[in-house]
Amino acid sequence: MSAQIATQILIPRWIIPVLPRQTVYTDHALVIKNERIIALTPKADALAAYPQAQLIHLPDHALMPGLINLHAHSAMTLLRGFADDLPLMRWLQEHIWPAEGAHVSDEFVFDGTRLAIAEMIAGGTTCCNDMYFHHSAVARAALDTHFRMTVGCSILEFPTPYASNADDYIGKALKSRDEFLGENLIQFTLAPHAPYTVSNHTFERIITLADQLDLGIHCHIHETADEIASSLKEFGVRPLERLAALGLLDSPLVAAHMVHTTDAEIALLAKKGMHIAHNPASNLKLASGLARVHDQLKAGINVGIGTDGAASNNKLDMWAELRLAALLAKGQSGNPEAIPAWQALEMATLNGALALGLQDQIGSLEVGKQADLCAVDLSASGTQPCYDPVSHLVYAVDRTQVSDVWIAGRHVYRQHEHQSLNLAEIHSITRHWQAKIQTV
Template sequence: MSTQILLPRWLIQIETREVLTGHALVIKQDRIVAVLPVADAIARFADAERIDLPEHALLPGLVNLHTHSAMTLLRGYADDLALMDWLNDHIWPAEGAHVSDEFVFDGTQLAIAEMIRGGTTCANDMYFHHGAVARAALASGFRMMVGCSILEFPTPYAADADQYIRRALACIDEFAGESLVGFTLAPHAPYSVSDATFGRVITLADELGLGIHCHIHETQDEIDDSLRRQHGVRPLERLARLGLLDSPLIAAHMVHTTDAEIALLAQRGVHVSHNPASNLKLASGFARIADQLAAGINVGIGTDGAASNNKLDLFAELRLAALLAKGQSGNPTALPAWQALEMATINGAKALGWDDRIGSLEVGKQADVIAVDLSALGTQPAYDPVSHLVYAVDRNQVSHVWIAGVPQLVNGELTRFKSAQLVANARRWQARIAPR
């Protein structure tokens, strides 16, 4: 792989909150090897390929901290429903009838193509048929944390919690050593996983050095049911008693939190994935993100699945997250643009334990890099590129994407996918599933 010199108008340095001009970023093989003034970079790397980005902001690839990639094949299948109606009456029956290795591979590739096209270079997934998720990521050159779903009830993938766990461990062994793919254990939610199974997950995660990924406090009904019918305490208190908060944990949603729970999350170092569009669409509520950030919680941002969003667009999530935080808190300074951009880059990387390799444009890190063209009418004039990236940019303005130094999007064109084939696959699955 040749050395590449990227020559943007603006170079966004997340780790120092600086916008550099007149600087170049140099990629050699899969790494960032230099960030230098342009003249110095050209002199030092005279034989390198030069990529001119004259009206572009260069920044780290975005990290989608919570999604169900394969559910792109259920996009728009069951809209405008409450969460449990949506799950019990529509999504879970459709999954039971159709989810397979083929479904997951095709759906995950469709999701990856959409995410790359919108500047996302890494996703934290949670689904079934984990090997198909991993294979789809590797075939696409995409960085993926594969969440191995664990539940008590049977699906076509596994009969019970024991089988979910066995299949997860076998898959983790199968893909050991792959640089672009990692794994978490993903107990689905407090209402679908028993105390005994949570105990096994905690033990295995600690023994194997794995993170845990779980939906927690997504709806008020989840909390009320735990209090009144199941456990006599709020879910987070139950999970704390079980020891889940003492393991590396990504808590997806965390919409309904008290002051004491926010303090507990901060104290235990729990990472939170904020999923604003999905929370709104399912009427799950308004997460107290400004308060969580102020308490020192590491909050990243996710899309959730395309069945509950209905798109995998982190730039849209950034804008929505920032606006909701301001409106909910009554404070226009809450979640400013720089902090929102951190949520989608370095905060997500930290939550995955990958902040030593991605999340910022630092020498030595993997070259997960995106370029966003700010020359469009909707991003003129460009007083502040960071403001535009959060409040004004459309995902279609992403022009270039590199993952581990490999060009995945060049001048808006995907390099490893044939869009017509992805569309054909999606329509084939639509014909099998049929709308409700």
């Protein structure tokens, strides 16, 4: 059971709740009791109703939902900058997979995930949809730092030091999931790596298990043109058509990337209620292509935003991603009205929550929801003057302007200082890993 937290009244200059859409409140306060938001009301009413509450004044700040990173490989922060400027398959086969084979362990994943969480919290991210190995280590790192994590349990056909085959990956995934049942901040998904690393039989088993255990599925799909060409050669169809025939699109599925989509595929994704995790920086860095995000959103597909791993980005900066998502959509579509600022902010918050099945808990500032929030100081020269705080949050803000973060009501980042982790210790451990990895 979570420890009791004093009732807090947060008094910012602006409150941006995300829902109702395109709404900005001034002269309002947000009240938190324990894990939840209990009031969003005019400031005078909040002060009168809760006279004993702790007051937190945020005079130049926009208060908004915490950002939701819809696709990441958190532990790969320890491989940040290890291999750059390469196409996806060379990057994986010649550098990342060999390095992982030599170093990835329970300790590596725990330490790398804590480093990722330190970076994400300081940038206003309060929830991450992860995909990696050593699933229990990911969950422990999140609980250790009081961070909300969806733990994606990677599943492949080939052996790694973590598991020998698909059955072994699945068995370890289910064991880890059972270990953390009932934890408020933790949920699990099955994460088949990609169509080119997972067989039809394994996909069918994952679909059955997801249905039986009410689990989501998280998978890289249509990331590169080569992936599609290889599928056409091996299976005679594009990956999405193959997965649709297997029934994967009838499951709660977060498809990471979806860079290459035809009109027919966009219509199918919309019909099936699919969720897409758009990763603009990683797609650009690996030259994977430009996703048709504006068309996907227009079709009614729920599109959230992710950073991908720090080894291919090279940072877990959701502010950079949402700005890039908005700008790329305008350039790719030729429409300056594509993804306006309010919609980009929605993609980075509520859309991510919807994709994870957490829309009733997080993603907007509504009474009854978990108090996952961040405060952004707009007093800096780069965000002055401020005619529209939503515009600044998307087009002008730097992540260093995040001053305060709450997760499930706990003030985990206060006036630019971490409260739930020891940053010096994490950095010291990171230097240990760097020395170990670069000597191989």
